[in-house]
Amino acid sequence: MLKYTVRRFFEMLLTLFIIATATFFLLEAVPGDPLTTRAERLPESVAENLYHKYGLDKSTMERYVITMKGMLKGDFGESVVMPGYDIQQLLKETLAPSARLGLQCIIVGVGLGLILGILAAMFKGTWADYLIVFFSVLMISVPTLIFGLLLQKYVAGELGLFPIVGWPKGDDLWFGGWEYTVLPTLSGCFSYVATYSRLLKTSMLDVINQDYVLAARAKGLSEPQIVRRHILRNAFIPIITVLPMSVAFALTGSFFIEKIYSIPGFGRYFIDSIQAQDLSIVLGQTVLMAILYVAVVFVVDILYTVVDPRIRVGGRT
Amino acid sequence: MEKAIDPRFVVKGCENTDKEAIVRPTITYAQDAWRRLRKNPVAMVSLAVLVLLIILAVFGPTICGQDYTYMEPALKNQPPSAEHWFGTDLLGRDLFARVCVGARVSLLIALVCTCVQVIIGCIYGGIMAYFGGWVDSIMMRIIEVMMSLPYLLVVILVMLVLGNSVPSLLVALCVTSWCNTARAVRGVILQLKSSEYVMAAQTLGASPWRIIIRHLLPNTMGILILNTATSIPNYIFQESTLSFLGIGLQPPDTSLGVIISLGQDAMQFYPLQLIFPAAILVLIVLSFNLLGDGLRDALDPKLRK
Numbered sequence: 193m194l195k196y197t198v199r200r201f202f203e204m205l206l207t208l209f210i211i212a213t214a215t216f217f218l219l220e221a222v223p224g225d226p227l228t229t230r231a232e233r234l235p236e237s238v239a240e241n242l243y244h245k246y247g248l249d250k251s252t253m254e255r256y257v258i259t260m261k262g263m264l265k266g267d268f269g270e271s272v273v274m275p276g277y278d279i280q281q282l283l284k285e286t287l288a289p290s291a292r293l294g295l296q297c298i299i300v301g302v303g304l305g306l307i308l309g310i311l312a313a314m315f316k317g318t319w320a321d322y323l324i325v326f327f328s329v330l331m332i333s334v335p336t337l338i339f340g341l342l343l344q345k346y347v348a349g350e351l352g353l354f355p356i357v358g359w360p361k362g363d364d365l366w367f368g369g370w371e372y373t374v375l376p377t378l379s380g381c382f383s384y385v386a387t388y389s390r391l392l393k394t395s396m397l398d399v400i401n402q403d404y405v406l407a408a409r410a411k412g413l414s415e416p417q418i419v420r421r422h423i424l425r426n427a428f429i430p431i432i433t434v435l436p437m438s439v440a441f442a443l444t445g446s447f448f449i450e451k452i453y454s455i456p457g458f459g460r461y462f463i464d465s466i467q468a469q470d471l472s473i474v475l476g477q478t479v480l481m482a483i484l485y486v487a488v489v490f491v492v493d494i495l496y497t498v499v500d501p502r503i504r505v506g507g508r509t
Numbered sequence: 510m511e512k513a514i515d516p517r518f519v520v521k522g523c524e525n526t527d528k529e530a531i532v533r534p535t536i537t538y539a540q541d542a543w544r545r546l547r548k549n550p551v552a553m554v555s556l557a558v559l560v561l562l563i564i565l566a567v568f569g570p571t572i573c574g575q576d577y578t579y580m581e582p583a584l585k586n587q588p589p590s591a592e593h594w595f596g597t598d599l600l601g602r603d604l605f606a607r608v609c610v611g612a613r614v615s616l617l618i619a620l621v622c623t624c625v626q627v628i629i630g631c632i633y634g635g636i637m638a639y640f641g642g643w644v645d646s647i648m649m650r651i652i653e654v655m656m657s658l659p660y661l662l663v664v665i666l667v668m669l670v671l672g673n674s675v676p677s678l679l680v681a682l683c684v685t686s687w688c689n690t691a692r693a694v695r696g697v698i699l700q701l702k703s704s705e706y707v708m709a710a711q712t713l714g715a716s717p718w719r720i721i722i723r724h725l726l727p728n729t730m731g732i733l734i735l736n737t738a739t740s741i742p743n744y745i746f747q748e749s750t751l752s753f754l755g756i757g758l759q760p761p762d763t764s765l766g767v768i769i770s771l772g773q774d775a776m777q778f779y780p781l782q783l784i785f786p787a788a789i790l791v792l793i794v795l796s797f798n799l800l801g802d803g804l805r806d807a808l809d810p811k812l813r814k
Contacts, residue, residue, distance in 0.1 A: 210654050215662065222669045329802070333795035335746050337753055338769070338787045345776055345783075447661065448750055463754060466665045478659055485657045 200493070204486045211482045212475060216259060219471055220252055226272040226469045246272050259475065268479075269472035273465065279476030282461060289359050290457035292366060293449065294442030296377040301384025302435065308385065309392030313427075314419065316397065324389060331386035340379035340452040348375055357454040376453045380446055384438065391434065396427040433492050440488040444481050538727040545807040552803025555796035562793055566616055569609025577606040578761065586779050595785045598768075599775055607768055608786050612793065614764040618679060619744035623737050625683045630690025631733065637691065638698035645695075652688045660685060665756055673759045682747060690736050697729050731808035738801030742794040749790060765790045 225248055227239075234242065243249040246269075250258070262269055271277040305328075312324040348356040360369025399405065400423060408422045447459035458477070465473040536544070546552055570577055573594055580600045587597040595604035637645045664681045671677030701707060701724070710720050745765070751757030752766025753773070760767060765786050772783030 207650075207654060207657065211657055214654065214658060218662070218666050222666055329798050330795065333742065333798050334791050335749060335794075337750050338791070341773055341776065341783060342787075345780060349777075447754065451754065462659075463661065463665065463756070466662055467669070474662065478662060481659050482657050 200490055204490060207486055208479065208482055212260070212263060212479055213256075215475055215478045216256055216471070219466075219469055219474060222469055224469070226471070246270070248272075259471070263475070263479070268476040271465075271470055271473050273468045273470045273473075277473075279473055282473060283458075283476070283480070286456060286458045286461055288366070289455050290450070290459065291443050293373070293376055293380065293455060293457065294439075294444070294446070296373060297380035297446070298384060298439055298442045300377055301381030302388050302438070304381070305385040305388030306392055306431070308389040309396065310419070310424070312389060312393045313396035313400070325393075328386040328389045331382045334382070336379055336383060336446065337448045337452070339382055340376070340449055343375050343379055344452060359453070359455045359457075376449050376455060379452070380442075380449050387434075387438075388431065392427060392431060395430045396423055399423050399426045402426075429496075432495055436488040436492050436495070440484040443484065444477075538730070542804075542807045546803055549803045549806065552800050552807070555799040555803070558792065558796045559800065562612065562789070562796070563616065566609055566613040569612075570606040573603070573605050573609075575603035575606040577602060577610045577763065579603070586775070586782075588781070596779075596781055598771060598782055599779075604768075604782065604785060607763060608765070608789050611763050611765040611768045611786060612789055614675065614758075614762070615745050615748055615766070615790070616793070618675065618682070618748050618764070619741045621679055622682045622686065622744045623740045625679075626687045626690050626740060627733055627737060629683075629687040630736075631694055631729075633687065634691035634694030635698060637695045638702070652691060655685050656688050658685065661756075664751065668756055673757070673762070675758065675762060678748065678751070678757055682744060686740070686744075690733075690740075693732050693736060694729060697732050698725060701725050701728055731805075734808060735801060735805055738797060738804055742797045745790065745794055745797075 227242060227246070227248060240249070248255075259269070268279045271279075271282070274282075308324050308328070312321045315321050344356060348354045354371050354375050358372050360372050405418060405422050408418045413421075444458055447463060449455065450457040450459045461473065462477050465477070565572075575593065580602055581597070582600075584593070584597050586599055587593055589596045593603050593605065595608060598604055598607065633648065637648045663684050667681035667684060668677055671680060707720060707724055710724055715723075748757055748764055749766030749769055752759075752764060753770040755770075758764050758767050760771075768786040769783065769790065772786055775782045
């Protein structure tokens with residue numbers, strides 16, 4: 193187990209290194225540099241100084257080595273487009289709104305999805321089942337984008353129940369200003385409701401036909417007990433492997449909701465800074481996302497063995 | 510046969526020696542799947558809706574007799590009427606014709622991307638599963654790296670390098686999308702290679718070709734068709750959200766995403782300009798999803814009756 197963990201750890205480092213390198217060269221491949229438009233309007237000597245300040249006058253390989261060395265020390269460099277900002281500063285300001293939005297979406301969406309999934313599996317073949325299936329298909333088929341726009345227009349705009357845009361700040365950053373978060377959360381949670389209700393329903397139906405459920409029934413256990421102690425425990429295995437991935441994606445924010453409701457989150461800066469070729473910011477965000485992703489894959493692998501003793505780590509690669 | 514029977518016994522009324530023969534016509538995998546799909550009313554309705562939508566996307570502008578680029582400044586933001594079925598947009602263009610053309614572009618992008626994804630994914634996954642060993646692990650690492658690169662980063666960079674046009678959007682959407690298909694195909698082939706019926710076929714002396722054509726391909730077909738059915742709505746989503754973020758197509762190119770993002774600007778006063786294209790997009794995606802569900806049931810050999 194220890195050997196496996198250590199090997200996985202080094203593999204993770206290698207993957208991170210490759211991702212950082214790929215991001216660097218992908219950004220290099222784009223014609224022009226972040227200063228092109230600004231430098232055109234400046235006197236030559238000023239432009240030269242500007243290039244020198246950000247180290248953009250060096251060759252690509254030199255800059256690659258400098259960037260990588262800086263990254264090892266946790267220094268991604270100063271943002272070119274937003275002077276005075278570096279990635280740590282930006283993350284401090286933008287990660288909290290994104291993370292709160294993501295977590296709220298996950299909690300509401302997954303909670304609702306699991307409840308609906310259990311109901312659909314228990315009442316399989318009845319109208320309740322068909323209704324839930326129909327709604328979950330409908331929810332996957334309406335893009336988050338359109339949900340968000342319609343909710344904004346009708347619930348916030350016409351009915352005036354909630355604020356149209358905005359996000360709690362300051363003391364309310366994590367707990368408070370709930371009225372601002374209702375609509376974004378609602379628009380973001382639908383896809384989770386749909387995904388998780390379908391997932392849990394299928395995996396519960398797989399388990400229901402197993403012999404140990406029959407045995408439990410033969411023992412005379414009550415139906416809620418069978419569902420809770422025998423069916424759900426086993427049906428949760430696929431859920432547990434998918435959930436960490438959803439959390440990782442949710443934490444880094446959903447770009448469309450942030451854009452529609454003007455939430456000062458992580459996603460907006462991600463798109464802006466890629467378009468501006470702001471290497472330090474893009475690299476920082478990409479590495480953060482990659483760390484999350486790789487860590488989550490690792491956690492999932494460990495969880496597998498904890499949840500399902502049939503899977504042994506040693507045999508897996 | 511005759512000699513094996515003891516002479517003291519007489520065979521009576523059982524001269525039919527070919528009773529083992531299969532009388533019923535054999536049904537191929539595709540025929541069987543189609544037969545089961547036909548019995549699924551939801552899937553058939555969505556198939557019909559899809560066909561209708563595709564006909565509209567192809568012939569819609571001709572049917573309503575409006576040009577999707579023609580601007581009539583006097584007829585801005587009109588409500589639906591006999592002449593302009595969905596009304597007109599803020600430049601006085603016929604919205605119905607625009608939605609049809611937009612749906613055509615969106616469907617085309619989705620179909621082409623799905624084809625590319627399935628073909629590359631099949632070849633890549635097949636090679637991984639066939640060669641195994643270190644080839645497999647290196648190719649798997651490549652997939653892992655590609656999948657952990659943020660999707661938006663890749664898409665935006667490709668669009669920056671190649672410019673905002675339909676072909677570059679196709680490239681941008683396809684760059685990393687085949688990874689999942691490749692993994693799925695690899696998984697299925699690895700599983701099938703060691704399954705009992707393949708071994709049985711080998712023991713019976715079937716040639717590798719016959720095993721590939723009769724056993725491996727039909728069983729990967731299910732996964733592939735499913736992959737196709739889920740990918741198409743996915744691509745339509747991605748195209749529309751990219752266009753909404755201003756990264757995808759840009760006018761004068763049009764697509765459902767472009768029309769929706771224009772509709773968002775007009776949403777405050779003319780909500781129909783958002784609702785019509787959004788409804789068409791939802792209808793397309795909904796029918797693909799329902800058809801996909803039906804196909805999954807029809808293609809699963811375990812559900813065969």
